[in-house]
Amino acid sequence: MDSKDLMPRLFAKAGFSLYRGLDASIYLLFVVRIINRFGDFVQLLLVLILTGKLGMDSHEAGFIISLTLVATMVGQLTAGVIADKIARKHVLVFCQVMVSVCYMVCALLVTSRYADLVPFIILLGSPFRGATAPVTNAMVADFSDDRDRGRAFSLLYLGTNIGVAVGPIAAAFLYGYSIPLLFGGSSFLLLLSTILLGEKLPLVKAEVYGNASEKIPGGFLLSLLKNKVLMLFLLFFALYNLTYQQNTFALPLQFTHLFGDSLGAKRFGQLMTINALTVLVATPLITKMTVSWGQLKNMSLAMLFYVVGYGAYAFCTHLPFFLVATFIWTLGEILMATNVNVFLNAYAPPRYRTRFNALAHIVGGSGSALAPTLGGLLLLSYGYSFLWVLMALICLALGLLYIALDWYLKR
Numbered sequence: 078m079d080s081k082d083l084m085p086r087l088f089a090k091a092g093f094s095l096y097r098g099l100d101a102s103i104y105l106l107f108v109v110r111i112i113n114r115f116g117d118f119v120q121l122l123l124v125l126i127l128t129g130k131l132g133m134d135s136h137e138a139g140f141i142i143s144l145t146l147v148a149t150m151v152g153q154l155t156a157g158v159i160a161d162k163i164a165r166k167h168v169l170v171f172c173q174v175m176v177s178v179c180y181m182v183c184a185l186l187v188t189s190r191y192a193d194l195v196p197f198i199i200l201l202g203s204p205f206r207g208a209t210a211p212v213t214n215a216m217v218a219d220f221s222d223d224r225d226r227g228r229a230f231s232l233l234y235l236g237t238n239i240g241v242a243v244g245p246i247a248a249a250f251l252y253g254y255s256i257p258l259l260f261g262g263s264s265f266l267l268l269l270s271t272i273l274l275g276e277k278l279p280l281v282k283a284e285v286y287g288n289a290s291e292k293i294p295g296g297f298l299l300s301l302l303k304n305k306v307l308m309l310f311l312l313f314f315a316l317y318n319l320t321y322q323q324n325t326f327a328l329p330l331q332f333t334h335l336f337g338d339s340l341g342a343k344r345f346g347q348l349m350t351i352n353a354l355t356v357l358v359a360t361p362l363i364t365k366m367t368v369s370w371g372q373l374k375n376m377s378l379a380m381l382f383y384v385v386g387y388g389a390y391a392f393c394t395h396l397p398f399f400l401v402a403t404f405i406w407t408l409g410e411i412l413m414a415t416n417v418n419v420f421l422n423a424y425a426p427p428r429y430r431t432r433f434n435a436l437a438h439i440v441g442g443s444g445s446a447l448a449p450t451l452g453g454l455l456l457l458s459y460g461y462s463f464l465w466v467l468m469a470l471i472c473l474a475l476g477l478l479y480i481a482l483d484w485y486l487k488r
Contacts, residue, residue: 114240116266118248152204157435175205177267184260211434218422318444372420373483380476382409391465
């Protein structure tokens with residue numbers, strides 16, 4: 078059997094016929110995404126590694142994590158510039174190799190007398206790890222056209238969640254069994270996916286997406302300032318992340334408040350299981366139903382699901398209602414995750430595509446970073462019901478803004 082036909086046939090047999098007919102490179106990026114997200118052991122347990130294994134207090138660990146977030150954003154911006162000027166494959170391979178090397182060094186040092194160097198090695202690898210996301214998104218756009226891009230990003234999102242669904246189990250086992258193996262496992266899996274990229278992914282030369290005929294006078298900044306649609310879209314994306322991040326900040330606190338520390342943690346875990354299972358089962362179905370509707374319409378529908386889910390959180394006191402509400406807003410998460418990158422890459426100039434993807438990650442991350450501070454202030458002053466009603470109202474406003482933007486573009 079031709080290897081190029083193998084992956085589409087496997088998808089068809091598994092019930093994922095929606096994803097047949099994509100470029101073979103998209104299937105490769107899908108496999109790489111699963112491996113990378115499954116093997117992201119270090120980032121999954123970074124707080125526990127710093128405090129439980131390296132003896133840091135919470136203040137020191139928080140400072141290191143904040144520095145890694147800053148370094149990640151620096152890496153995203155830097156890679157955005159570089160990957161728009163040279164072949165994106167080269168940038169992605171180099172960045173993954175650097176992260177793999179950093180983790181292998183950590184594996185060698187973590188139980189030695191030089192263990193104090195491990196946080197700095199992790200920090201050193203953070204810009205390279207951060208760089209991989211915008212470069213990968215730009216490459217998905219490179220290997221898909223307007224007709225297939227929605228299905229391509231949907232498949233990559235599915236790959237992310239397949240990896241995330243099983244990765245924490247392996248990470249928890251390795252954390253308890255052997256911390257050098259945890260670092261070494263991450264390093265090995267990154268190296269494995271990098272070899273796949275290097276050997277199998279076609280090289281797209283920079284001239285294809287950055288030729289002179291597409292060069293925009295004034296460079297990236299002027300291109301951004303002139304593109305009012307994308308500027309508005311990025312602002313909306315920051316607000317969306319501000320609301321979405323309350324799922325990992327306010328929601329576990331609410332469960333502790335309602336059910337106590339131990340039972341609250343257990344029931345919150347059940348909630349996240351519903352989220353993960355819904356994503357894995359419903360993503361192909363929702364993508365198939367909505368792929369032809371247009372990204373902005375889909376995102377406005379996503380906001381409606383969030384309004385219902387978050388509105389229910391404001392008044393829930395029993396677990397079954399929380400589970401139903403979580404299922405509802407997870408449908409919105411699927412619609413957002415499978416449409417945001419499609420819209421962004423459709424309106425970003427090809428020669429600046431990686432930079433726009435990097436900017437989206439940074440803007441979205443800024444909204445996420447603000448969420449705990451805002452959520453804490455709201456909980457301190459008003460309580461959980463007020464917080465979730467406000468989040469639902471923000472989502473309602475975003476849904477209306479997406480509809481207005483869609484109307485503007487079709488006018």
